[in-house]
Amino acid sequence: xxxxxxxxxxxxxxxMAAGALHAVRGVDLALAPGETLGLVGETGCGKSLSALALMxxxxxxxxxxARRMVLDGEDLAxxxxxxxxxxxxxxxxxxxxxxxxxLNPAYTIGNQLAEALMRHRAVGAAAARDRAVELLEKVGxxxxxxxxxxxxxxxxxxxxxRVMIAMALMCGPRLLICDEPTTAxxxxxxxxxxxxxxxxxxxxxxxxxxxTHDLGVVARIADxxxxxxxxxxxxxxxxxxxxxxxxxxYTRGLLRCLPVPGRDRGEPLGVIPGMVPNLAQEIAGxxxxxxxxxxxxxxRAAPPPWAPGAHRARCILAPRAVA
Amino acid sequence: xxxAGAVLEARGLERSFSVSAGPFRARRLLHAVSGVxxxxxxxxxxxxxxxxxxxxxxxxxxxxxxLPPSAGEVSVGGxxxxxxxxxxxxxxxxxxxQDPYASLNPRKTVGAIVGLxxxxxxxxxxxxxxxxxxxxxxxxxxxxxxxxxxxxxSGGQRQRVAIAxxxxxxxxVVVCDEPTSALDVSVQAQILNLxxxxxxxxxxxIVLISHNLAVVERIADRVAVxxxxxxxxxxxxxxxxxxxxHPYTAALLASVLTPDPGRGIPDSGLGLAFPNPxxxxxxxxxxxxxxxxxxxxxxxxxxxxxxxASRVACHLYAPA
Numbered sequence: 001x002x003x004x005x006x007x008x009x010x011x012x013x014x015x016m017a018a019g020a021l022h023a024v025r026g027v028d029l030a031l032a033p034g035e036t037l038g039l040v041g042e043t044g045c046g047k048s049l050s051a052l053a054l055m056x057x058x059x060x061x062x063x064x065x066a067r068r069m070v071l072d073g074e075d076l077a078x079x080x081x082x083x084x085x086x087x088x089x090x091x092x093x094x095x096x097x098x099x100x101x102x103l104n105p106a107y108t109i110g111n112q113l114a115e116a117l118m119r120h121r122a123v124g125a126a127a128a129r130d131r132a133v134e135l136l137e138k139v140g141x142x143x144x145x146x147x148x149x150x151x152x153x154x155x156x157x158x159x160x161x162r163v164m165i166a167m168a169l170m171c172g173p174r175l176l177i178c179d180e181p182t183t184a185x186x187x188x189x190x191x192x193x194x195x196x197x198x199x200x201x202x203x204x205x206x207x208x209x210x211x212t213h214d215l216g217v218v219a220r221i222a223d224x225x226x227x228x229x230x231x232x233x234x235x236x237x238x239x240x241x242x243x244x245x246x247x248x249x250y251t252r253g254l255l256r257c258l259p260v261p262g263r264d265r266g267e268p269l270g271v272i273p274g275m276v277p278n279l280a281q282e283i284a285g286x287x288x289x290x291x292x293x294x295x296x297x298x299x300r301a302a303p304p305p306w307a308p309g310a311h312r313a314r315c316i317l318a319p320r321a322v323a
Numbered sequence: 324x325x326x327a328g329a330v331l332e333a334r335g336l337e338r339s340f341s342v343s344a345g346p347f348r349a350r351r352l353l354h355a356v357s358g359v360x361x362x363x364x365x366x367x368x369x370x371x372x373x374x375x376x377x378x379x380x381x382x383x384x385x386x387x388x389x390l391p392p393s394a395g396e397v398s399v400g401g402x403x404x405x406x407x408x409x410x411x412x413x414x415x416x417x418x419x420x421q422d423p424y425a426s427l428n429p430r431k432t433v434g435a436i437v438g439l440x441x442x443x444x445x446x447x448x449x450x451x452x453x454x455x456x457x458x459x460x461x462x463x464x465x466x467x468x469x470x471x472x473x474x475x476x477s478g479g480q481r482q483r484v485a486i487a488x489x490x491x492x493x494x495x496v497v498v499c500d501e502p503t504s505a506l507d508v509s510v511q512a513q514i515l516n517l518x519x520x521x522x523x524x525x526x527x528x529i530v531l532i533s534h535n536l537a538v539v540e541r542i543a544d545r546v547a548v549x550x551x552x553x554x555x556x557x558x559x560x561x562x563x564x565x566x567x568x569h570p571y572t573a574a575l576l577a578s579v580l581t582p583d584p585g586r587g588i589p590d591s592g593l594g595l596a597f598p599n600p601x602x603x604x605x606x607x608x609x610x611x612x613x614x615x616x617x618x619x620x621x622x623x624x625x626x627x628x629x630x631x632a633s634r635v636a637c638h639l640y641a642p643a
Contacts, residue, residue, distance in 0.1 A: 042507040043478075156597065157375075186374040186534065186597075187578040194588045213507060216537075216580035220588050239584035257512035259537040260581050261564055268519065269512035269541075275477070 004174050004207040005031040005054075009067035012049045012058065012231075021280045023049050023062075025231035028306075031175065031207040038222030038239065039211045042254075044276060046231040047211045051177045054209075055094050056084040072174050090120040093168035097180035099160035103152040109136075109163055110148030116170040135166040138203075139196060158189040165197065172204055179211045194221055215258055219243055227251045230276050230287035237311040247313030249292045286315070329362035330528050331386065331416075331496045335395035336360070338381050342601065353601055355381040357552045359395075363496065363545075368522065368529040370543030370560065372536055372575065376600060378552040379532050383500045386530060388412045400495050410443050417489035421501035423481030427473040433459070433484055434469040440492040454491060462487045463517060479510035486517065490525070498530045503538060515541055536579050540564050545632075548572045551600060551608045558633035568635040570615045607638065615639060 012024035024046040031037050039047045053064040054076065069076040071092060079087065088094075096102050104112060113135070114128035123131075129148065136144035139162040152160060161181060168176055178197065182190040198221065201208050212218050218225055218239070225242045227235040227250065235248040246252045256270025274291035277283055285300040286292070292299065294317055304316045312318075338356040356378040363369045371379050384390035386397055388404040397404045399415040407415070417440070420426040427436055437458060438451045446454070456466045462483045473481055482502065489497050502518070503511040515538065521527055522542075533539050539546055540560060547557040548569065556569040567573040574591040592614040598604055604611050610620035620638055628640040 042509060158597075187536070187580075188374060188574060188591050188593050189597075191578045191580070191589055191591055192593075195590060198588060214580070215508065215582045219582040219584045220580050220586065222584075243582050243584050254508060255582065257509045258582060259512075259515065259541040261537050261540045261576075261579060265541065268516045271513050271516065272509045 002033075003030045003070075004033050004035075004072055005029065005209075006068060006070045007054070007066060008069075009065075010050060010053060010069065011065045012046065012053050013063045013065075015061040015063070016280065019280055023231055023279060024053065024064075025279075025283075027228075027231075027233055029209075029226065029233075031209065033174075033207055034201065034205050035224065036201065036208040036210055036222045038218035038225040039209060039228060040213065040215060040218050040225060040254075041228035042213060042276075044279075045228040047228050048179055050228075051094065051179055051209060051211055055088055055092065055177065056081070057088075057094075086120065089116055089168075089173075090171045091173055092175040092177065093171070093173040094177040094179065095161075095164050095168050095181045097183050099157070099164045100152060102164055103160060105152055107151075108148060109150055109152065109155075113148070113163070113167050113170060116167050120171050131170060132166070135169055136163070138169075138200065139163075139166045140192075141166075158185055158193065161185065161193055162196070165193075165200070169200060169204060173206060175209070176201070176206045177209045177211070180213070181210075182217065183212070183214070190217070197221070215254065227254070230283070231279055232287060232314065234288065234315070235313040237313075241311045245311075247311065247318040248288075248315050249294060249317070250288050251313070253291075288315075328364045330365045331361070331363040331397070331399050331530065333359060333361045333382075333386065333395065333397045336382065336385055336392050336397065337394040338378075338385060338390065339393050351601055354552055354603070355600070356385070356392075359549075359552075359554055361547060361554070361557075363528055363530060365528055366522075366526045367545065368527075368531055368543045370539035370546040371530065371532045371549060372534065372539055372546060373549035374534065374575075374597060376551075376597060377549040379549050380500060381552075382549070383418075383498050383530070383532050386496075387416050387418050387498050389418075413440055413494075414444060414492055415494055416496045416498060417492070417494040419482070419485050419489050419497060419499040419502045422505050423478060423485050424473075424505070426485055427481055429473050432470050432472055433464075433476070436473070436484060437487045437491055440488060444492060455487075458487045458491045459484075461521070462490075463513075477510075478506055479513055482506060482510075482514050483517065486514075486521070490521065490527075496528045496530065498532070500532045501534070502531070504533070504535065511538070518542060536564075536575065537581075548575065551598065551603055553608065553636065555609065555637070556633070556635045558635075562633060568633070568640060569609075569637050570613050570639070571609050574612075574614070607636075 007029040010024055010027040014021040014023050027050050041047050052058050058064055066077050113132035117128045117131055133144045141147055141162055182193050210221055222239050225239050226233045229250045235251045246255055253272040272291055277287055285302055286304050289295040289299040304314050306314050336356055336359040339352045339354045341350045342353045343350055373379050385392050434455050437455045441451045459466055464483050503514050531542055543560045546560050546563045547554045550571050556572045567576055574593050577589045578591045593612045606622045607620045607625050610616045625636045625638045627634050627636045
């Protein structure tokens with residue numbers, strides 16, 4: 001099966017007064033049609049910047065570069081800003097954490113949904129409206145015709161996120177990027193939104209990149225998971241394998257930090273000592289070496305190799321092919 | 324559940340807010356908290372959970388004496404909070420808030436922030452500095468950070484400063500409102516371990532408010548579940564997590580996503596809408612979303628059924 005998205009060597013550099021901060025340092029991603037790739041990591045690991053780089057939505061003083069960046073046969077790295085505008089919302093769409101900042105408070109839901117379609121397709125207002133009603137119903141909003149006349153502030157957080165999902169799907173994108181779409185929602189609403197995304201993904205046959213810091217969420221929604229640390233993917237595996245046999249010391253550390261109901265209640269949680277390295281400086285060896293309890297001299301000397309295989313960890317201690 | 328040994332007691336707490344229903348319409352009363360009674364024993368951790376809008380933060384503010392109740396009374400160590408001035412209040416109850424970026428004064432040093440509760444009680448400069456340094460060490464911060472400003476600290480360090488400030492004057496009760504929600508999991512783990520250690524070593528009494536049930540399960544001895552301003556279930560944590568009684572508690576627990584890839588995404592069966600608190604449902608407030616609702620639930624508000632150490636407000640548990 002040909003990949004929907006292929007990214008090799010993605011880098012994102014932020015221009016700072018003191019020099020460049022290397023926020024994303026060579027990320028490779030590949031997605032098959034209909035697949036969900038989870039992107040997990042802690043604040044500042046570069047997961048959101050990677051997604052924004054794919055969408056070409058980075059702020060001005062932030063630069064992206066990649067050896068290869070292909071969506072559905074189209075070279076994103078070579079695409080003009082004009083061409084990217086055509087692709088965004090049509091072939092690739094993104095949902096953000098806080099729907100209120102993505103929706104325009106001055107326009108009705110109907111206006112904004114219709115615009116998403118009319119920007120990319122030669123359809124009239126009536127057809128766009130019909131599509132909007134159809135999608136609002138698909139995302140579980142009742143009385144969709146009425147809702148079209150409402151403004152974003154008249155909806156609850158869960159409903160707004162549903163509207164955002166409907167808007168992202170107006171043109172039937174091949175790739176949907178979700179950046180912490182349920183982080184601002186209650187757990188009960190979160191489960192509903194995740195179920196909805198899964199159902200819609202099946203129906204539309206989309207590939208999905210799901211960005212989250214929540215290991216519980218990513219375990220349930222992703223087919224494969226990429227764990228990011230300090231601007232790199234440090235481990236890539238199927239969801240089942242990642243949680244059953246984490247290969248990278250950082251992944252293992254993260255899992256030990258996570259409180260899980262019913263597990264080791266009396267025991268203290270695991271901790272990862274130390275801090276993330278300064279990304280403004282060149283990192284010679286493994287970025288996690290300063291926090292790793294098993295780090296050896298070799299870890300600090302050269303970046304650990306990225307062995308081929310379905311389950312890979314960027315660590316000299318990991319078996320060549322874990323799976 | 325009032326009685327002997329309680330250091331913090333809330334009896335019949337009510338709080339309503341007058342809210343605007345739109346231009347040219349009469350203002351309406353929103354009942355954020357209705358009829359909440361709680362008792363926390365010395366050294367105990369009471370967890371309070373519920374969805375956003377359930378009134379848990381309003382309750383926290385009343386327990387802290389920051390918001391006067393519309394009715395009812397909070398007392399700590401037998402003293403009613405409403406009769407105390409700010410300094411006495413601060414020596415009884417102290418908060419730890421969610422966002423350590425917002426809750427620390429950016430223009431004060433760590434030493435001044437942590438030392439303030441001592442300063443207002445007239446502790447001299449020299450003793451203050453040594454007690455602050457000792458407390459910083461106790462919460463796992465190097466004493467050299469005493470002259471730093473909050474913007475020079477990481478999120479986890481700031482939350483440790485907030486905890487040090489809360490504990491430095493040895494309050495009777497600490498109210499933690501979402502203490503780890505703004506933190507990464509690795510930092511959250513450190514803060515949760517710290518709270519556990521402090522609790523064991525100092526015999527702290529804690530009210531822990533969180534929407535994260537895994538966090539509450541980890542720390543709390545007893546858990547109260549709130550829905551639309553009321554406590555619908557209260558039980559020892561182990562019992563509540565093993566065998567939730569109220570259908571709402573069961574749905575909340577079912578929605579917790581543990582890192583088990585095989586399990587898929589649960590359907591809580593709660594339906595879409597959290598009810599409008601300005602227009603609460605009749606009878607049991609939970610009945611429109613309840614998968615086990617009966618005819619009587621829409622008509623009659625459930626009474627509280629007490630059994631052993633727990634209580635639940637649900638018609639399912641009415642004695643036949």
